[in-house]
Amino acid sequence: MSFQKFILGLVAAFGLPWLVLIVIPFGKMNQLETVSFDEDTDGKTGFYESSQVGHVPLGSAVYGANGCYVCHTQVIRPTYAGTEMWRDDWAGQKKNADDKDTRRESNPFDYAREGFAHIGLNRVGPDLSNAGYRIEKLAAKFEMTPEQYIYNRLLQPRSFIGFHWTTCPSQPQIFRKATPYGQSDELITIETKDGEVKTYVPGKSARALASYLLSLKKDNQVPASMSHNPVK
Ligand code: HEC
Numbered sequence: 177m178s179f180q181k182f183i184l185g186l187v188a189a190f191g192l193p194w195l196v197l198i199v200i201p202f203g204k205m206n207q208l209e210t211v212s213f214d215e216d217t218d219g220k221t222g223f224y225e226s227s228q229v230g231h232v233p234l235g236s237a238v239y240g241a242n243g244c245y246v247c248h249t250q251v252i253r254p255t256y257a258g259t260e261m262w263r264d265d266w267a268g269q270k271k272n273a274d275d276k277d278t279r280r281e282s283n284p285f286d287y288a289r290e291g292f293a294h295i296g297l298n299r300v301g302p303d304l305s306n307a308g309y310r311i312e313k314l315a316a317k318f319e320m321t322p323e324q325y326i327y328n329r330l331l332q333p334r335s336f337i338g339f340h341w342t343t344c345p346s347q348p349q350i351f352r353k354a355t356p357y358g359q360s361d362e363l364i365t366i367e368t369k370d371g372e373v374k375t376y377v378p379g380k381s382a383r384a385l386a387s388y389l390l391s392l393k394k395d396n397q398v399p400a401s402m403s404h405n406p407v408k
Pocket residue numbers: 239242243244245246247248300301302303307310311333339342343344345347385389
């Protein structure tokens with residue numbers, strides 16, 4: 177094999193995939209072109225934009241820094257590429273109180289307010305694209321505020337609500353130990369195995385993460401021109 181062929185082989189094996197899988201998508205996603213609604217097909221006019229609200233940029237950074245993306249995905253693939261669209265709770269809500277079907281596939285605008293699109297590495301835990309809905313429902317069931325539910329879940333995933341088997345790791349580093357004076361919605365009390373009682377309050381990172389997790393509701397209407405194969 178000549179040296180020239182060897183170099184060409186290297187370019188074909190590494191350079192092309194790098195260009196096609198990294199450089200071109202990065203260029204495309206970095207400068208998203210605005211997409212308009214079409215009055216005839218969508219029933220409304222104007223531009224499509226992300227509907228995420230809350231402390232998204234900081235919350236997303238905390239999510240990344242603590243490795244949540246290693247076990248949780250945030251991507252609902254179109255029906256030709258995956259099965260998430262049939263998972264009512266993952267892809268959105270099939271029927272909510274107003275009888276609306278909000279299921280839809282993910283699109284690049286979903287991550288527009290985040291420094292990094294946490295589509296995830298593995299799916300050890302559930303997809304979190306629409307975790308905001310599930311958290312609110314569970315919090316209501318346990319008669320807590322959604323934030324209280326998240327703080328408890330993040331601090332003591334195994335002893336809380338009976339998930340003694342979960343591998344979702346505890347995140348004490350984003351909380352502060354506190355001495356309880358009076359009562360507060362934000363105090364989280366934990367009993368260790370030795371019977372010791374510890375109290376914590378959420379730090380800035382924990383608050384931002386809670387706000388970010390609650391913002392995970394991908395339910396805004398997407399222009400038909402961006403939707404591949406909706407399941408309705
Ligand atoms: C080692 C893997 C792993 C890591 C890392 C991990 N999780 Fe989890 N997570 C799980 C598993 C497994 C479940 C499902 C069982 C359960 O509900 O606890 C879960 C469940 C959850 C749920 C409930 C989802 C639902 O559908 O109700 C939330 C919210 C959550 N994790 C948030 C986080 C956050 C935030 C982080 C980062 C700070 C994180 N997880 C890191 C494995 C992980």
